[in-house]
Amino acid sequence: MYFKSVIVVSVVTVFSLLLGVSVILAEQQPSNAQSSTLKTYNDVQGRFVVQYPSAWEIAPKNSTFPYYGAATAIVFKPTDETASPLENTLFSITPMDRAKSLDRTTLTVTPDSLDKTVADQIALLQDPSSMYGSLNVEILKNNATTVNSLPAKELTYVIHGIGSFEMQTYVIKNGELYQLIFQTPESKVPYTLPAAQLMIKTLKFLS
Numbered sequence: 001m002y003f004k005s006v007i008v009v010s011v012v013t014v015f016s017l018l019l020g021v022s023v024i025l026a027e028q029q030p031s032n033a034q035s036s037t038l039k040t041y042n043d044v045q046g047r048f049v050v051q052y053p054s055a056w057e058i059a060p061k062n063s064t065f066p067y068y069g070a071a072t073a074i075v076f077k078p079t080d081e082t083a084s085p086l087e088n089t090l091f092s093i094t095p096m097d098r099a100k101s102l103d104r105t106t107l108t109v110t111p112d113s114l115d116k117t118v119a120d121q122i123a124l125l126q127d128p129s130s131m132y133g134s135l136n137v138e139i140l141k142n143n144a145t146t147v148n149s150l151p152a153k154e155l156t157y158v159i160h161g162i163g164s165f166e167m168q169t170y171v172i173k174n175g176e177l178y179q180l181i182f183q184t185p186e187s188k189v190p191y192t193l194p195a196a197q198l199m200i201k202t203l204k205f206l207s
Helices: 002-036 114-125 186-202
Strands: 038-042 048-053 056-058 074-078 090-096 100-103 108-111 137-147 150-159 164-173 176-185
Touching: 048 090, 048 186, 074 186, 090 186, 114 137, 114 150, 114 164, 137 164, 164 186, 176 186
Parallel strands: none
Antiparallel strands: 038 048, 056 074, 074 090, 090 176, 100 108, 137 150, 150 164, 164 176
């Protein structure tokens, strides 16, 4: 009787483990399928090409905050995005002129480095008198990285006041600064961040 009970318990345990593995694989399958099915966007000015998941789309240019700025080249968003503006998930690519500063050693005005660009952004985020002053911004990471094999900087932070996670990546190509912005609610980070990382990884400059 004892051995029969052990056998029954063992069979139930194995069945439970197999069921658990099946559920995990079923949950992972859509994510893997999404990341393996990509679309390609070619910049209309021929500056870059980037791939994005088929579950994302190009945000319409007649949309309002928080999508397109004056210099924004392109914005991608999940196709099922229906959230209010402050809860949107987006990934944007913006080429911009590099700021210039006086080099106090050489007394010449030179374009800002990536380090200086990120330092200025952090100062803005932490400035009590700025629009972020009352939003409790927490800097998470300030890393060196690469984009299309070029040196880049990646700044990640959480804006606790609105529950938003943001990642800004900066890279310089042909003397022009490119700002890549990923924004998503904190609760969606595990599901949306991989898509943004994929887009950064596939971004290729054409000239």
